[in-house]
Amino acid sequence: MSMINYASREINCKLVYYGPGLGGKTTNLEFVYNKVAPGSRGKMISLATETERTLFFDFLPVDLGTIRGFKVKFHLYTVPGQVYYNASRKLILKGVDGVVFVADSQIERMDANIEAMQNLYENMAQHGYDLTKIPFAVQYNKRDLPNAAPIAELQAAVNPGWTVEEPSKHRTVADPYHDSEFLVWQQDGHWIERAPYFEAVAVTGDGVFDTLKAISKSVVKTLG
Amino acid sequence: MTGASSWSFREDDSTRIHGILRGFLGETNARTALIVDRTGQLVATVGEAPAFDPTAFASLTAADFSANDQLARMLGEAEFGALFHQGERESMYLADVARRVILVVLFDNRTTLGLVKLRVKPALGQLTQVFTEMFNRDGTSAPGVESAFLGEAEDEIDKLFGA
Numbered sequence: 610m611s612m613i614n615y616a617s618r619e620i621n622c623k624l625v626y627y628g629p630g631l632g633g634k635t636t637n638l639e640f641v642y643n644k645v646a647p648g649s650r651g652k653m654i655s656l657a658t659e660t661e662r663t664l665f666f667d668f669l670p671v672d673l674g675t676i677r678g679f680k681v682k683f684h685l686y687t688v689p690g691q692v693y694y695n696a697s698r699k700l701i702l703k704g705v706d707g708v709v710f711v712a713d714s715q716i717e718r719m720d721a722n723i724e725a726m727q728n729l730y731e732n733m734a735q736h737g738y739d740l741t742k743i744p745f746a747v748q749y750n751k752r753d754l755p756n757a758a759p760i761a762e763l764q765a766a767v768n769p770g771w772t773v774e775e776p777s778k779h780r781t782v783a784d785p786y787h788d789s790e791f792l793v794w795q796q797d798g799h800w801i802e803r804a805p806y807f808e809a810v811a812v813t814g815d816g817v818f819d820t821l822k823a824i825s826k827s828v829v830k831t832l833g
Numbered sequence: 834m835t836g837a838s839s840w841s842f843r844e845d846d847s848t849r850i851h852g853i854l855r856g857f858l859g860e861t862n863a864r865t866a867l868i869v870d871r872t873g874q875l876v877a878t879v880g881e882a883p884a885f886d887p888t889a890f891a892s893l894t895a896a897d898f899s900a901n902d903q904l905a906r907m908l909g910e911a912e913f914g915a916l917f918h919q920g921e922r923e924s925m926y927l928a929d930v931a932r933r934v935i936l937v938v939l940f941d942n943r944t945t946l947g948l949v950k951l952r953v954k955p956a957l958g959q960l961t962q963v964f965t966e967m968f969n970r971d972g973t974s975a976p977g978v979e980s981a982f983l984g985e986a987e988d989e990i991d992k993l994f995g996a
Binding site: 612614616621646649651652654668670671673676677679681682686697700704705822825826832833 | 993
């Protein structure tokens, strides 16, 4: 729920990085923190355990500057990925404007990815939000590892798409990020939509800003 | 509901809230009152300007309140309507307003918890009225952003995050 504060002329948008444990959510935020000009970002807060596993969340505010008289800020959050921290994970989703699902490309983590995605849908539904109707992107991280699964396999498992019910949306939409791929298409008489995806190596920063740019643009579009 | 609902905070809302909180701070001698929404965004600050990063403070406040809300439910309570954190010199008192925002009062030894608790009740009543009116009018009068906003925002995103 992006809040427009007409008194202080501010718009704040909440982006949440979700996904399985050790998938690279915190690494995404750390890379953004280190690369964005210090004047454009606030302090990064990490509520982590002694072994640097996220306990509650990481938080990084990024300032987009003043646009048409409004100061626009993105508040980036991560959730703890470990399965047993679900209560904390759910709390962080409150008021979310856009979600990035950070999947771990390693073939051994396929089940963990699927479980985390199901958990995301469930937690969103419990807040009364529909993931298919808000800005949402999938990032396949750790593409540099030798045991990374092929993208097609990951897409089929993690981001297979959902049926588009609304007739006004029954039109082919090309994937602007990948040639000859689609975000909305017709298959066996049904219209299917899926989230845009990005390949990344978060430790080196590859794909981190591509993902962030895409999700923040989608969120800004919802303000109009 | 498909996504979280947006809400807007107008100039006249700000004037009313500042008036209520200034009165409360005057009566109690507390230093600062902040309004934080439950998603972690700072809505208003009244009184002495805090020395800390208010954005980070707001996100932690919301997380603190939400975690305690869940603890309350585990104990069979609907909620903990208020929380108190006591320090050696600085303390904070947090209270729910209309289930959507949190009032945070920062105070030191120039006042007492008892006085803060006593005076916060009428202030909470008035704040609840203002916020309930704000949330009820949502979606009907929120002016939104100008059409040129989107293009300019996209340009800024490209600049900040690399084109």
